[in-house]
Amino acid sequence: MGSDTTAITEFMTAKGHEQVVFVTDPPSGLRAIIAVHSTALGPSLGGIRFWRYPSEHDAVLDVLRLSEAMSLKASAAGLHQGGGKAVVLWDDPDAARSEALLRAMGRAIDELGGRYIAAEDVGATPRDMQVIASETPWVTGIEGPGGSGDPSPMTAYGVVKAMETVLEELDGHPTLAGKRVVVDGVGHVGSHLTRLVADAGARVAVADVNPERVDVLVREIGADALPVEGALEEVCDVLAPCALGGVLNKETIPRLQCRAVCGAANNQLADPTDDDALAARGIVYTPDFVVNAGGIINLAEEFVGYDRERARARTAQIAGTLRRVFTLAREEGVPPGRAAEQMARRRIVEEGAGRRWKPGDPAAWTNGAPLRTLRPA
Numbered sequence: 027m028g029s030d031t032t033a034i035t036e037f038m039t040a041k042g043h044e045q046v047v048f049v050t051d052p053p054s055g056l057r058a059i060i061a062v063h064s065t066a067l068g069p070s071l072g073g074i075r076f077w078r079y080p081s082e083h084d085a086v087l088d089v090l091r092l093s094e095a096m097s098l099k100a101s102a103a104g105l106h107q108g109g110g111k112a113v114v115l116w117d118d119p120d121a122a123r124s125e126a127l128l129r130a131m132g133r134a135i136d137e138l139g140g141r142y143i144a145a146e147d148v149g150a151t152p153r154d155m156q157v158i159a160s161e162t163p164w165v166t167g168i169e170g171p172g173g174s175g176d177p178s179p180m181t182a183y184g185v186v187k188a189m190e191t192v193l194e195e196l197d198g199h200p201t202l203a204g205k206r207v208v209v210d211g212v213g214h215v216g217s218h219l220t221r222l223v224a225d226a227g228a229r230v231a232v233a234d235v236n237p238e239r240v241d242v243l244v245r246e247i248g249a250d251a252l253p254v255e256g257a258l259e260e261v262c263d264v265l266a267p268c269a270l271g272g273v274l275n276k277e278t279i280p281r282l283q284c285r286a287v288c289g290a291a292n293n294q295l296a297d298p299t300d301d302d303a304l305a306a307r308g309i310v311y312t313p314d315f316v317v318n319a320g321g322i323i324n325l326a327e328e329f330v331g332y333d334r335e336r337a338r339a340r341t342a343q344i345a346g347t348l349r350r351v352f353t354l355a356r357e358e359g360v361p362p363g364r365a366a367e368q369m370a371r372r373r374i375v376e377e378g379a380g381r382r383w384k385p386g387d388p389a390a391w392t393n394g395a396p397l398r399t400l401r402p403a
């Protein structure tokens with residue numbers, strides 16, 4: 027993509043984005059971009075990222091890519107939700123946001139009338155989200171009555187369901203007991219995942235650049251501590267990347283010694299063709315956006331009146347989604363990442379039928395799906 031606006035609309039056309047909104051509020055210094063990739067299946071949902079970008083061009087590219095990824099994630103998860111994302115250009119990661127800036131962001135989201143529904147993302151704090159939510163009802167994941175709160179435990183639960191499914195694919199039965207699992211990155215999701223996997227009887231080894239997070243799990247559940255540098259190369263049944271994106275790349279893939287990769291990190295493949303490289307090594311890759319959908323499934327439940335047990339039941343369906351991905355991959359002779367993307371895009375085209383959600387529309391479209399109403403603005 028070039029740096030002029032024509033190139034932006036060309037990129038949007040190629041990738042199917044509906045709308046990009048540039049937002050400024052000179053008195054508070056707000057500079058933000060909201061991208062709505064698709065509302066074909068319902069209102070777009072995605073986090074607000076506060077980030078220091080090398081240039082505005084990088085920020086546009088990031089929000090366009092991230093919003094498209096959210097559409098694929100929501101579609102694969104079977105949600106009546108589209109994909110969106112917002113970035114706030116934020117140069118000093120340590121500086122607190124002014125209330126005026128956050129309120130201006132809330133008003134910008136409100137003006138979209140529900141076409142974009144916000145959630146917390148990298149760089150955002152619960153306090154930021156509370157202030158934004160004071161200006162608009164179109165915010166999810168807020169603590170308190172009706173809110174679904176921290177999505178990490180649900181994301182970790184979904185990863186466990188995916189791990190069981192990949193073990194079933196490999197061994198014919200979904201049991202984690204006795205298996206060796208390496209969790210790389212034990213922050214919010216990784217620490218919950220480690221506990222769940224250990225409870226299921228697996229032998230867990232953990233690594234993190236923050237040694238305190240590793241120590242807690244070593245003390246609490248007897249996890250093995252691994253050095254960060256060697257964690258990806260550890261011999262194991264399942265490697266669970268739960269830190270950064272891009273960990274599966276030309277350098278790391280030849281050195282992996284796992285049978286399957288199944289973790290929460292977003293954008294694990296540095297390049298789409300890395301999916302083929304994993305398949306060529308006989309390693310089963312479980313597509314990240316299918317595996318880590320527990321968080322967005324949890325958020326989407328807020329629109330029908332949040333119920334934790336229902337959110338868990340829906341998250342457990344990640345197992346069935348992954349089975350369908352493996353079946354499609356076999357039928358089409360493609361690696362699982364590509365099969366999952368095909369499946370997600372197909373649903374947007376077939377079920378979404380080119381529609382665009384507008385304020386006042388029901389949350390879900392009527393073709394076979396139950397009609398749901400969003401909470402009033």
Ligand code: NAD
Binds near residue numbers: 210211214290322
């Ligand atoms: P987090 O920041 O709480 O945890 C990340 C952990 O990784 C931290 O403990 C950090 O110290 C560690 N880390 C950073 N660099 C590392 C490295 N090079 N090697 C090993 N460890 C390293 O984040 P999180 O909420 O647990 O999310 C983890 C990943 O899962 C992210 O990629 C996120 O986008 C993705 N994800 C999270 C959710 C959710 O519900 N939180 C949902 C979907 C996807």
